[in-house]
Amino acid sequence: MSTVVTKPAPALPGAWAVGLSRGAVEIKQFARQRDAVIFTFAFPIVFLALFASIFGGSVEGTGVTASQLYAAGMVAAGIMSTSFQSLGISIAVERDEKVLRRLRGTPMPPAAYFLGKVWLVLLTGLAETAVLLFVGASLFDLDLPASAVKWLTFAWIFTLGLTGCALLGIAISSLPKSGKSASSVVVLPFLILQFISGVFIPVHQIPDWLLNIGALFPLKWMCQGLRGVFLPESAAVLEQTGSWEYGRIALVLGAWVLGGLVLCLLTFTWKNRRDG
Template sequence: MTTIATTGGGARRRPATPDRAPGALRTGLAGVGFELRGYFRVPDGVFFTFLFPVILLAIFATAFDSMGEVGALPDGTGGVRMAGYYLPGMIAAALLLSGVQNLATDIAREKYEGWLRRLGGTPLSPVGFFIGKAGLVLVTSLLQVALLIAVARFAFGVELPTDPALWGRFAWLFLLGIATMSLLGVALSAVPRSSRSAIAVVLPPVLILQFVSGVYLQFDMLPAWLQNVASVFPLKWLAEGMRSVFLPEHFAALEPAGEWDLGLIALVLGAWLVVGLVLSLLTFRWQRRT
């Protein structure tokens, strides 16, 4: 379309100013809805990254309920039911699955199937693309954690924290944890060599980390060398942070340091966040490797 500009020498045509492309924020927010619809239309993805921790919590709580309360003080008080003991680790695992496993396999699949390459011909910018992915992880993680807490409270009678400070601690652990796991998921998406190998590449380390980081097994029961290996990775610290929110204070004596080392937890998670950001910038590509 053109407009006509009139000057002293007669009429002159000039191109009309094109409409501005939608902003990255607006397209990114629209992408959140698109990503969520696509996510919940894939049953196996919903099971492994959304319902899996909830189902495991129910299995562990039911299977070990006959053992009674754990962690009781010498006078018999202060113990928690098995559902309450497993809840913090399952919340940490939920963030790992939503951030690392979900993003790594999803982005790898889209890359090797050519979806990311085709984005270059659409108004969606890279910033908008990652806003959509981040929104997907944030919304699904919030829903997943809310479901975990609801199941623990109403199905198994777990007592939840009543101190607002503990919920404030939970908030910053959740946000720092999901940001760290999401960036590591983006970085890990560069490892699979094809869309078919994505699950095979991503799933084993994710499962191993859960077993050695205090999610399924009591951390102080592991050999010292295995505790040291697990302490290198962020899941161990995120699980410990969540235990500091949902377990009584005397459970801190079971941790390697004998206390809730919140400063070190924040430092390690922050360091892994930086590592994930750097690796994402260095390794992420819109097209598959040849």
Template sequence: MTTPALPSTARIGLSRGALELKGYFRETSAVVFTLAMPVILMLIFGSIFKGEVGHTGVDFRQYFAAGIIASGIMSTTFVSLGVSIAQERDDGTLKRLYGTPMPKAAYFIGKTISALVLSLLETLLLFVLGNVLFGLKPPSTPERWLTFAWVFVAGVAVCTLLGIAISSVPRSGRGAAAVLNLPYLVLQFISGVYFTFGDLPSGVRQVGAIFPLKWMCQGLRSALLPDTLLAAEPAHAWEHGRTGLVLAAWGVAGLALCMTTFRWKRRRDG
């Protein structure tokens, strides 16, 4: 009798991705805090802050909307993945999956698919709101569309890897949200999301420039906003090359951390 061939890792990963998305949308609280929170922040801050960014002719609400889109990507990847994996480790889900014949890579493929789909939904939702409420326009040229695409993909990839890596930091699933939301909130304030990056103190800018969110914000601004905004950028340039290098470096670091620190069991399980 011929033994039936097992499904490929990719096929299992796709099935895991569909399962992840189905489980996510069944959790109302997860949907609210991951997808709805950036939308709420856009509505609140967009109604408070008005005026022009310097003398660039760019409405601050458009500047802010581009930053919120980058922040939304980080929310659906770094925060959401880190919390969900920590909870699955704490309740024994990861330990049970580890004991099954499922290829370990299929689990991460499923998580990545889920993060990518949610990031696409979040980005689309925020862009539509930004367009309707603040006049945020889509990229005006093929080159700007290309910039938008590679910054989006790179941002999702980097934040997904960092979310998987940081999932090993919380001591329990219950404390995961607090542990991951703290750096996420701090990075929003120092990366040019809520304030014009060039108006931040020099020391704050230097710290913010270490982390990927600042470069994701800047990359999306370069795709969505006019070049007159360059007058308000500290370097007076979009720095696409540096953006790519910083995101690539964080991607490599995130992958290394995933490979060296990821745990399938709780600390107390040995």
């Protein structure tokens, strides 16, 4: 009498492998939306060109031009745009269209979904930053760092800023009641932050009480840190405290990474609130 030998079922791929595949899907979906691609990359460049042209000239006593200030700020705004704004809107829409609910019902590890978003945000963030640096350096006299220390500073500001803003975007995606209202809910606070964080208006022209409000959020510190990377030391006199404050920048951005993670764990849901 023969015995039937059953082969063990193949192990399911882990979260990391599925996350890579999910990231490839996210990137392909983004690339196919040509209007979204054009808007994402053109938006900060257009604003940089407008503000740098309208408010041109040098800033007295600093050795820098207004266009250099705007270029550094726009790089920070571009990082937040591809992370906070992008995820806040897209996840809210996917939740409203029940995409999240269907994904949650599959064997896919939940972490893989977020890993896919991380790959998308990282790629688009790097691409937009590269484009803005190229435009800033070639058209608006932005000086690229000449030392490895400056590039290392840029790297940790980019990493902490992108991570913190991405987590904040995931958290705020639970706030809109529907996908249709997501743009209004996400874009309005981002727009306000750009005005009070040194993106559209130089920090030395912003009242201290508004700067103090902006200091509660990561954009102000990304702008300040990137100005320290791309501008000469003489420009530090324009800052609220007269220095770049790299230690405080690292502390605030690191706190937003941890705080954003806690917010995500407390607020994220796979289904819309009206679905029960």
